[in-house]
Amino acid sequence: MKPMSHPLRRSLGLMLALAAALPAVADEAAIRKNLAERLPNFPKIDEVSKTPIPGLYEVRLGSEILYTDENGNHLVQGSIIDTRSKTDLTQARIDKLTAIDFATLPLKDAVVLKQGSGARKLVVFGDPNCGYCKRLEKDLVALKDVTIYTFLYPILGADSTAKSRDVWCAKDPGKAWRGLMVDGQTPAKASAGCDTAALDRNVELGRKYRVNGTPAMVFEDGSRAPGAIPAAQIETRLAGAKKS
Missing domain, CATH: 3.40.30.10 (Glutaredoxin)
Structure with a gap:
């Protein structure tokens, strides 16, 4: 089989990267949509991002942090603790968000x-x-x-x-x-x-x-x-x- 040319390899790499990113984008859209529809008084979501735990997403409301699954079916309030480093990851995130120059x-x-x-x-x-x-x-x-x-x-x-x-x-x-x-x-x-x-x-x-x-x-x-x-x-x- 003839090896792919450099441009083709680059295009394939870009396509794979985009494909890998699509689920995260879809999950964020689902989370925003479902939370807004199911909880009409829910505050404005500033950011949705992945956590180190597979399937768990951070929902940021200003400097407040909540967690949810990929479909926004459940909300979790509390701290994520890294047992290896004994670090409160939630508090570390809040400290970063509330830091003042x-x-x-x-x-x-x-x-x-x-x-x-x-x-x-x-x-x-x-x-x-x-x-x-x-x-x-x-x-x-x-x-x-x-x-x-x-x-x-x-x-x-x-x-x-x-x-x-x-x-x-x-x-x-x-x-x-x-x-x-x-x-x-x-x-x-x-x-x-x-x-x-x-x-x-x-x-x-x-x-x-x-x-x-x-x-x-x-x-x-x-x-x-x-x-x-x-x-x-x-x-x-x-x-x-x-x-x-």
Whole structure:
């Protein structure tokens, strides 16, 4: 039999590649169609992709992850754990989806506290009436060689907005913030002429990145941590982020 010419071999290879991709495309179309038809109130699907498990597909809704079969007959909510590496693949995917480019954050709108050399950097979204924020702030005091940028994020009501305004307009906002959160010292009332537009921008920033609660931290590598995680864990995350 006469060997195929190079153009024919290339065409055959392309056809085989396309044929291999067709089932995945068909599965995605079936998943989108069936979920939309069967669940009219189902949120908009941003992405459908294969998982390492044959026949199981990831359905991404913003930064939320669900799983389904190739026909959208079943939905699964939970984590996929790789037992070999002991890795939570679902959480790793969410971390990637929710990562923030640290370099793009508008740090001019944050209250700044420099401790030691300030070489390491940490961003915190905090509400002045948030109890967990106060607990976190007490742990942050002990961190060494870090600059902490706190975006005042008043989401717990009008009093949070008023206190955030007073902190932002203080002569030394960092001192006012820490005094309020750690020592319970009420900052002086803001003057009527103080520019508090940064607070509005902070709220929009938090909404953009889906910061749904406080405290929330962002490390230099873009990874996030919701809630008041222990000080030792913060230190570990800071060290890891600096090496990245």
